[in-house]
Amino acid sequence: MTLQTLNESIDPPRLARVSASFLSFGSMLRRPEMGSLLGLLAVFIFFAIFGGANFASATGAASWLNVAASLGIVALPIGLLMIAGELDISIGSMIPASSMTIAIVSGHYHAPILAGIAAAL
Numbered sequence: 001m002t003l004q005t006l007n008e009s010i011d012p013p014r015l016a017r018v019s020a021s022f023l024s025f026g027s028m029l030r031r032p033e034m035g036s037l038l039g040l041l042a043v044f045i046f047f048a049i050f051g052g053a054n055f056a057s058a059t060g061a062a063s064w065l066n067v068a069a070s071l072g073i074v075a076l077p078i079g080l081l082m083i084a085g086e087l088d089i090s091i092g093s094m095i096p097a098s099s100m101t102i103a104i105v106s107g108h109y110h111a112p113i114l115a116g117i118a119a120a121l
Contacts, residue, residue, distance in 0.1 A: 028034055047055050054060040078091055098120035106116035 074091065074095065101120040102116035105111050105119045106113050
């Protein structure tokens, strides 16, 4: 392919239309990533307004990011399983069951925490 045929095969107005439609606001809103981003922004704005003064501060962010980190540790492998097509929803019942097992064995029966973890496994 020569340079002349390459230049003839590229239609500059069509290329401009494709790139303009790809970067338009409407096409960006149709992407699934934008839906989750807009949902995140809506939830953050809601809690920034109604959550009190501590929500948007550094200590407030540290508080809710601490909770989000523990949920993210569980959600990341489950998300990867769902992407791979191996849907496993048993994690929803296993986390509370294992937490309660550890709490009962270690708290009520005064066993060491390692015994509670072993009972939960």
